Amino acid sequence: MFIKKIAILILFLMISAFSVSQNKSNTFLYAGRVEKLENNKVMLIGTASSVSFNFTGNQCDIFLQSVDSYAHHNYVSLVLDGKYIGKIRIEKGEVQSFPIKSTAAKKVHNLQIYKDTEAHTGGVLFAGTTAKLTSISSKKKKKIEFIGDSITCGAASDPSEVPCDKGEYYDHHNGYYAYGPTLSRAIGADYLTSSVSGIGMYRNWNDENKDEAIMPQVYENLYLTKDASKPKYDFAFQPNIISIALGTNDFSGGDGKKERLPFNSEKYVSNYINFIKMLYTHNPKAQIVITNSPMVNGERAIVFEDCLNKVKAAFSSDKSHKEIQIFKFKPMTPKGCLGHPDVEDQKVMADQYAPFLKKLLNEK
Known part of the structure; x- marks a missing residue:
């Protein structure tokens, strides 16, 4: 039990540190029904609501949590460098870390995180990333x-x-x-x-x-x-x-x-x-x-x-x-x-x- 608490504390400190260090206005793009929270954390609420960012290096971790009035799992889909790489299951409980690794020969990578479930399935909290972020912008579309x-x-x-x-x-x-x-x-x-x-x-x-x-x-x-x-x-x-x-x-x-x-x-x-x-x-x-x-x-x-x-x-x-x-x-x-x-x-x-x-x- 003590070891588990220490692990949770370390994860919390990592999330806090990376969230604060990446508190920049042009490093994340949000879409859909989302609630923007402090330190670039965001609650993905509606179907296919999303957060995306650009990063350097070939790998990073993202931190996600399934949040509802009762504990249960949730799902998001990931798109890396324009390629759909599948659904991931976010188990109930504390914030969890998910590794992201790209094999594409690119200096800058792009990750998009989409909520697969609907609003009534509770939110998915994006609590930060270890990625070395670069700026990101969106093109004007209809x-x-x-x-x-x-x-x-x-x-x-x-x-x-x-x-x-x-x-x-x-x-x-x-x-x-x-x-x-x-x-x-x-x-x-x-x-x-x-x-x-x-x-x-x-x-x-x-x-x-x-x-x-x-x-x-x-x-x-x-x-x-x-x-x-x-x-x-x-x-x-x-x-x-x-x-x-x-x-x-x-x-x-x-x-x-x-x-x-x-x-x-x-x-x-x-x-x-x-x-x-x-x-x-x-x-x-x-x-x-x-x-x-x-x-x-x-x-x-x-x-x-x-x-x-x-x-x-x-x-x-x-x-x-x-x-x-x-x-x-x-x-x-x-x-x-x-x-x-x-x-x-x-x-x-x-x-x-x-x-x-x-x-x-x-x-x-």
């Missing part, structure tokens, strides 16, 4: 925000680490390869993901908005919860396009055990309209795109499309904002865990959606 549910989270898409029938729900998340981040990289856009598994516009997968919050109730909170102790989202991102993909859970029949009311199109449309009005107050110049779901089929898909048309029509006389656009994903039979799209399916969605969004961005 911006897209993706608002959605588990599909947008990349949830249940990746059984490469843990088989679908094993482990926890979040063991199968891969936010890096969700359709939003994937298509954004393909068309050269910056992105932000605001998504929660099971969430809807007026009700959730297995809840009639009695015990669980819906997206309009949590969106303005940085952590996508109703927890008033958490900071508000600052809306500094200011996307050129806001993509909204909510409805899969509103149309869902739930688990078949809990009471489920018939789908209420009036509530769905009304909540959607009010949600867009709220988005406009924070992002007045944004182009809104609303989408269907590849997982809603048959008669429900027809009703879904009718609802989206009504939402668009409600803004037909609005001359203060760009005309709302509708995008329709093709139906699919998903191959991921729990009936979700897997990484390959997410790529199919990205390939469908990318040309549409690229065209819109080029019109700006």
Whole structure:
């Protein structure tokens, strides 16, 4: 026990020393829903939120911690010198050290750390690095925000680490390869993901908005919860396009055990309209795109499309904002865990959606 405490103390001192020594404004880039903390520490919150830096030398350590109201593991994906090198699991407990080594013959290396899990899986604390940092800057790009549910989270898409029938729900998340981040990289856009598994516009997968919050109730909170102790989202991102993909859970029949009311199109449309009005107050110049779901089929898909048309029509006389656009994903039979799209399916969605969004961005 004494040796373990000494080891933890040494690790803490190392993190503190490196965090202080690297307290420079141009050594880290942050993206997505993150909370910046003291000494260049940052909490990665939302799906595919990230921290990146440049460094010299061929190796370094990074310090990460899974942080939540209860102890559990978490995941990030790493991209080194532009190459995806896989997911790493951050075990529950204290801050942990992870070695990074590059074999590329480069003077300056780049490491990008992406949160694979969603906001409701708790945060991943980036607590520092031993890297010899050099300056880093970002190119100005067009911006897209993706608002959605588990599909947008990349949830249940990746059984490469843990088989679908094993482990926890979040063991199968891969936010890096969700359709939003994937298509954004393909068309050269910056992105932000605001998504929660099971969430809807007026009700959730297995809840009639009695015990669980819906997206309009949590969106303005940085952590996508109703927890008033958490900071508000600052809306500094200011996307050129806001993509909204909510409805899969509103149309869902739930688990078949809990009471489920018939789908209420009036509530769905009304909540959607009010949600867009709220988005406009924070992002007045944004182009809104609303989408269907590849997982809603048959008669429900027809009703879904009718609802989206009504939402668009409600803004037909609005001359203060760009005309709302509708995008329709093709139906699919998903191959991921729990009936979700897997990484390959997410790529199919990205390939469908990318040309549409690229065209819109080029019109700006």
